[in-house]
Each structure stands twice: as structure tokens, then as C-alpha cells.
Amino acid sequence: MSDAATTAPISVLVVDDDFRVAAVHAGFVGQVPGFEVRGEAHTAAEALTAIEGARPDLVLLDLYLPDGNGLDLLRTLRGMPEPPDVIVISAANDVASVRASLQLGAVNYLVKPFTFADFSARLVAFRDAQARMAELPGEATQADIDRIFGMRRPVAAPDRPVEAARLAPTLRLVYEAVARGDAQSATEVGAIVGISRATAQRYLTQLEQSGMLRLELRYGATGRPEHRYFVQRG
Incomplete structure (x- = not known):
């Protein structure tokens, strides 16, 4: 590599x-x-x-x-x-x-x-x-x-995501905030967990890359799309 x-x-x-x-x-x-x-x-x-x-x-x-x-x-x-x-x-x-x-x-x-x-x-x-x-x-x-x-063939994502119970404490709080439906964006997660938006975004990206969350882009009338996160099912 x-x-x-x-x-x-x-x-x-x-x-x-x-x-x-x-x-x-x-x-x-x-x-x-x-x-x-x-x-x-x-x-x-x-x-x-x-x-x-x-x-x-x-x-x-x-x-x-x-x-x-x-x-x-x-x-x-x-x-x-x-x-x-x-x-x-x-x-x-x-x-x-x-x-x-x-x-x-x-x-x-x-x-x-x-x-x-x-x-x-x-x-x-x-x-x-x-x-x-x-x-x-x-x-x-x-x-x-x-x-x-x-x-040149990308490595397949793991079939089973990491279990929430095995996550580091703050990472688990971020995951649970999304899993409960309390938050879907980095701003909302940051407010609930008590961390900055930038820190919440890093944790959300890590969870998305691990296969525990999925990212969806929501487009408004103007501006860049909003990043919304949801628990990955199945």
C-alpha cells in the first residue's frame, strides 16, 4: 500500500x-x-x-x-x-x-x-x-x-458493522443520538451530545465509513445539500 x-x-x-x-x-x-x-x-x-x-x-x-x-x-x-x-x-x-x-x-x-x-x-x-x-x-x-x-477492485465493506456496545463512549453517544431519531445532522448531534459541529461531523463520518450509519444528501432550493445521517439497516 x-x-x-x-x-x-x-x-x-x-x-x-x-x-x-x-x-x-x-x-x-x-x-x-x-x-x-x-x-x-x-x-x-x-x-x-x-x-x-x-x-x-x-x-x-x-x-x-x-x-x-x-x-x-x-x-x-x-x-x-x-x-x-x-x-x-x-x-x-x-x-x-x-x-x-x-x-x-x-x-x-x-x-x-x-x-x-x-x-x-x-x-x-x-x-x-x-x-x-x-x-x-x-x-x-x-x-x-x-x-x-x-x-483496482475496491475492497468490499464488511458485512456486519461494529456493535454499538463496543464503540468508544463519545462515538456511542453520537450513534445513539441518531439511532433514537433525536438527530440527523452534525449540528443536531453536536447540540445533543455537547460537542462542536466539526467534532460531531468527524464522528458521523467515522460511523458512516464503518457501515453503522448511512449518509443521505437533502437538497434545498439553493446552496449546498444538507448531510443527513440514518442508522444502516440490514
């Missing part, structure tokens, strides 16, 4: 037609060690200009764009001398879109809506595979190749 602290961060361009969703995805990227957001784009034209100018290592690509299908942009990128890698992030779950994305070289595909844990797992898998390739000499053995391709 790579040491993200000692290597240059992987630069990322977030492409999504909804500026609120793009901001959320950019925020998610910022929470994964070893990555930095190079920019956001909301149309295919903006994305192509940003890619040609900023030369990101990785593009998080929505397929539904106002001036064309993301697959057309992916085809254009394949014609570049040194194209960025692409992870498709889209609500499109039809087989044709998935097949075309694979044929055009997308390294992964994530269907909306998704959890931060799902998102993070794909970025970590990509980061570690890139680091492994950088460590190889001029030639790779079949074992090296098998390992790299295997590393």
Missing part, C-alpha cells in the same frame, strides 16, 4: 452538471488521503478545457451533461497522447452505458446514489494501484500484473 504522505497527490477534476453535487464530490475527494481537487466542471466543454489546461491525473465523470453525453467526452480523451484516468460517477445504470465506459477505458464505475465509503474505496484502490505501478521496474511479471488489476 502506498504512503500517501510521501508521494505527490493525485490531481482530480470533478465533472458533474449539478454544481451542488460537484461540490459534494470535491469535498469527498478532499477527505481521501493522497488526492487533491484540481477543479470542477459542469459541461463537457468546460471539462475538456480544464483537462487540457490543468492536466489532472484522474477525472470523476458524470455521463449526463447538458452539452453532450459523458461517453463522447471519454472518447475524445482516449485520443489524447496522455489521457487522464477516468472513474465514471453517474446515475446511469443501464448495461449499454457500463459496457461503453469499460470499452472506452474507464477504470471504475460508481452508480449514484452512493455512500462515502463506496466512493473512498474506489479512490483508495486507484491510488494504491498507481503507487504499485510506480514501484515496478521496466518490466512486470504476470504476478505483478495480476496484483495491479486486482488492486
Whole structure:
């Protein structure tokens, strides 16, 4: 596994037609060690200009764009001398879109809506595979190749979340506040438990990553979406 602290961060361009969703995805990227957001784009034209100018290592690509299908942009990128890698992030779950994305070289595909844990797992898998390739000499053995391709698959989340009784005291209070239905946001949890909103957000993110809570984004008329947390059932 790579040491993200000692290597240059992987630069990322977030492409999504909804500026609120793009901001959320950019925020998610910022929470994964070893990555930095190079920019956001909301149309295919903006994305192509940003890619040609900023030369990101990785593009998080929505397929539904106002001036064309993301697959057309992916085809254009394949014609570049040194194209960025692409992870498709889209609500499109039809087989044709998935097949075309694979044929055009997308390294992964994530269907909306998704959890931060799902998102993070794909970025970590990509980061570690890139680091492994950088460590190889001029030639790779079949074992090296098998390992790299295997590393691009995200590690599955555990089937059983951690039991609430085994949580640290404050973490358990945060979980119980959500489980009772007393709170759904970091602000509400902080007020109930007696901690700051930032601290509550860290605990909520930890519980969401462990599979005990799930995150839902609630959109209002304006502004960024609100993060609401619920107990993960089943």
C-alpha cells in the first residue's frame, strides 16, 4: 500500500452538471488521503478545457451533461497522447452505458446514489494501484500484473458493522443520538451530545465509513445539500 504522505497527490477534476453535487464530490475527494481537487466542471466543454489546461491525473465523470453525453467526452480523451484516468460517477445504470465506459477505458464505475465509503474505496484502490505501478521496474511479471488489476477492485465493506456496545463512549453517544431519531445532522448531534459541529461531523463520518450509519444528501432550493445521517439497516 502506498504512503500517501510521501508521494505527490493525485490531481482530480470533478465533472458533474449539478454544481451542488460537484461540490459534494470535491469535498469527498478532499477527505481521501493522497488526492487533491484540481477543479470542477459542469459541461463537457468546460471539462475538456480544464483537462487540457490543468492536466489532472484522474477525472470523476458524470455521463449526463447538458452539452453532450459523458461517453463522447471519454472518447475524445482516449485520443489524447496522455489521457487522464477516468472513474465514471453517474446515475446511469443501464448495461449499454457500463459496457461503453469499460470499452472506452474507464477504470471504475460508481452508480449514484452512493455512500462515502463506496466512493473512498474506489479512490483508495486507484491510488494504491498507481503507487504499485510506480514501484515496478521496466518490466512486470504476470504476478505483478495480476496484483495491479486486482488492486483496482475496491475492497468490499464488511458485512456486519461494529456493535454499538463496543464503540468508544463519545462515538456511542453520537450513534445513539441518531439511532433514537433525536438527530440527523452534525449540528443536531453536536447540540445533543455537547460537542462542536466539526467534532460531531468527524464522528458521523467515522460511523458512516464503518457501515453503522448511512449518509443521505437533502437538497434545498439553493446552496449546498444538507448531510443527513440514518442508522444502516440490514
